Amino acid sequence: MISEYLKSVLQCPACRAQANGGTPKLEPDDEGMRCPSCGRLFPALAERGYLDLRPPAGTFESLTEYAEDAFLYRTDAIRPLFLSARIKMDMMLKMLGPSSNDRILDIGCGNGRFLYFTRPSCGQLVGIDAGAHFAPEPMATVDLARGDIRLLPFEDASFDKAYSLDVLEHLDEEGVDAMLAEARRVLRSGGKLFLYSHVMMSSRLAAFQRGVNKTVRWLDKRGLVDNAPERERKSDHQNVLRSYEQLDDVLVRAGFRIAGIRYYNVVFKAIFEDLMLPLVEHNFFGGAKKREDREKAPHHNGDIRDGDIHDGHDHVSTKPEVGRWVHAPLLVASQLMKLDVMLFGRVRTGPFFLLLEAV
Ligand SMILES: [Zn+2]
DSSP: OOOHHHHHTBBOHHHHHHTOSSOOBOEEETTEEEOTTTOOEEEEETTTTEEEOOOOTTSSSSOOTHHHHHHHTOOSSOOOOOHHHHHHHHHHHHHHOOOTTOEEEEETOTTSHHHHHHGGGOSEEEEEESSOOOOHHHHHHSEEEEOOTTSOOBOTTOEEEEEEESOGGGSOHHHHHHHHHHHHHHEEEEEEEEEEEEOSOOOTTHHHHHHHHHHHHHHHHTTSSOOHHHHHHHTTOOOOOOOHHHHHHHHHHHTEEEEEEEEOOOHHHIIIIIIIHHHHHHHHSSHHHHHHHHHHOGGGTTOOOGGGOOOHHHHHOSSOOOOGGGHHHHHHHHHHHTHHHHHHTTSOOSEEEEEEEEO
16 A cells, blocks of 8 residues: 555655755655656556655666565465464564554565564554565555665655565675665664574584485485475575674664674474475475476476466466465464574574664
C-alpha cells in the first residue's frame, strides 16, 4: 500500500543522485509522486500497491542482483515463517523490540514476508527492495517501495528502527558502506538497526555444519536430495565482510555503535533444515520429480524433443499441495532450532544477529 505517512517522508532520489542542490520533497501526483524540482515522476504501480522510487539508471556502476534471489522464492501467497526464517524474525523481534509507536523500515525486504508477519507488533512499517516481487498480502497491508538501498528515497530521521535480513552479503564494498550510511541517515539519533548477515570466519562448532554439507553433497550426487536451489541461492554472494575487526570499522564509519550481538552456530539448523528437510522433501513430496523435470527441461540443452513437450498441467507444479498438518512438524523443528541461539549464541562465529544504535 502507499499510506499518507509514506508520502510524507519521501524525497527525490534523482536529485540526490545528481547532487544538484537540495533534496526536494516529493509531491502527490495523479499517477504517483512527482519531484517539484526536476519534474521526475515516481509512479505508483500494481494497482497502487507500491511506489517505484529507483534512482535514475546509471547512478550506480554495480547492479544489485540480489533482487533475483527473491525471485526464486516467489510464490503467489505468503507462507508462514518456519525454520531459520522464523529464527531470524524472532531474533529481530527480541533484539530490536519494535513497538506500536515505532516507525520501522525493512531494508531489502524481498517479497515482504517479514514485514507481513511482524506487522502486528509494529507501528508504521515501510519496506524497500530493488526487485518488485512483492507478495499480495504485504502489498495490501504495509507500505512498499521499489528502490535502491544505497540511496534511500526517504528524508533524514524518518524512522525510529530499521532491520535488514540476509542483505549485506549481497553488496560490494562500496555498497555495504553506502547502505549503512543511508540506514544511519534515515534513522533518528538513538534509533536502532538490526542486521542479520555474516563475516567470513567460523567457530569450531562450524565443523559439524561442514560435515552435514558434505553429506548433503554426497546425497546430491546419488540423487537422494536436490542441492541446486541452495547453490543458486548463494551464487551471487559477495561476502566482502571478512572479519569482525573490519565490521567494527565499517560500523564506526557509518555512525553506529554495537548495542548487542548474538552469533548463529547452526548445529540444530544443519540437522533439520539442511539435511532432514531436503531428504524428506525430495523423497516424499515430489522433489525428485521436480529435479528430473528441471534436468530434462529443453532450455538446458536447447534441444527440444517430443517427449519434453508438456501440457499446461505438468507445468503448474509437480509438488503436491501439502496440507496444514505439515505445519506442526515444521513448527516443532523451528522451536528446537532455537537451541542453536540459546546454547551457542555467545560462541563467536561468522553469522551474526547484530543490534546497532545510531550515534
Ligand atoms: Zn528531483
